[in-house]
Amino acid sequence: MPIDSDFQKKRKKIGKEKGVVVWGPLDPPKKLGIRGSNVAVDLDLCTGCGVCLKICPAQVYEWRETAEHPTSDKKPFPAKATKCICCYQCEKQCPVQAIRVIFGGPQSPFDMLASYLVMAQLIGGPLYGLLFGSYLGLAIPFYVGWIILAVSLPFFFSPVLYFKRRGKPAEGKGIMDTTVIVESGTYGIVRHPQFLGAILTVCASIFISQHWLFALIGILIVWVTPKWIREAEENLLVKFGDEYKRYMEKVPRMNFVLGIIRLLRRKKELEVEK
Numbered sequence: 001m002p003i004d005s006d007f008q009k010k011r012k013k014i015g016k017e018k019g020v021v022v023w024g025p026l027d028p029p030k031k032l033g034i035r036g037s038n039v040a041v042d043l044d045l046c047t048g049c050g051v052c053l054k055i056c057p058a059q060v061y062e063w064r065e066t067a068e069h070p071t072s073d074k075k076p077f078p079a080k081a082t083k084c085i086c087c088y089q090c091e092k093q094c095p096v097q098a099i100r101v102i103f104g105g106p107q108s109p110f111d112m113l114a115s116y117l118v119m120a121q122l123i124g125g126p127l128y129g130l131l132f133g134s135y136l137g138l139a140i141p142f143y144v145g146w147i148i149l150a151v152s153l154p155f156f157f158s159p160v161l162y163f164k165r166r167g168k169p170a171e172g173k174g175i176m177d178t179t180v181i182v183e184s185g186t187y188g189i190v191r192h193p194q195f196l197g198a199i200l201t202v203c204a205s206i207f208i209s210q211h212w213l214f215a216l217i218g219i220l221i222v223w224v225t226p227k228w229i230r231e232a233e234e235n236l237l238v239k240f241g242d243e244y245k246r247y248m249e250k251v252p253r254m255n256f257v258l259g260i261i262r263l264l265r266r267k268k269e270l271e272v273e274k
């Protein structure tokens, strides 16, 4: 029997061991429960084969002694789960299906704050414009802002629009747990449409509200976005390997003008081939 995919609802959180959540029931040394949240290991199922430690590209696991446990005397402990890049190799290759990986593990406090600010900017700027008009009263930027907002939304919500249908998320997983590279729709124009959407939304929010507070938040978001993109690319390269390198050569990172030109070229080449 594999690890219970609903363990976070069905099991009781007992506490933490060196920062890693412990899920009961426990009766050590014979019954050790589940360790971890976004990367979780059912220690009672684990046979201590070591496959997960060997294959994990992010070195998330480390051995722990578990003397007198019926299935093995050492077990992998997801000590650095925040480093997990969601490649799902450990989950796929564990011979007893003792591991469950859930996308969207703990974020650093800074990234969490920045994510909230993106949402505040997305809702706050247009809402301010709707309720009070623009702070500076400049009509052209105000209307341009609404146009940019309309353009930005399909990019910003690209994961929701495309991942479920085209990303083939694994059974029982969320839409972000794609198993193939999505190369169509907005992903055929730029590799990170959601980040492009976020930047366009920031601009829209500033133009619509024309308020210094939204400008200030916007600067922070634009400053942090390259870091998020860099991290996402590193993870995707490990997850999809050469296939992602091929996609990188074909589709630009964020330059949507270049992305549209390349997309049209590819379409033309396909028509010529036909």
Ligand code: SF4
Binding pocket: 039, 055, 056, 057, 058, 059, 060, 083, 084, 085, 086, 087, 088, 089, 090, 091, 101
């Ligand atoms: S999903 Fe990949 S990165 Fe995350 S713990 Fe498993 S093997 Fe390591």
Ligand code: SF4
Binding pocket: 041, 045, 046, 047, 048, 049, 050, 051, 052, 053, 075, 076, 093, 094, 095, 096, 097, 098, 099
């Ligand atoms: S691959 Fe599975 S059985 Fe092997 S050590 Fe890791 S959790 Fe245990």
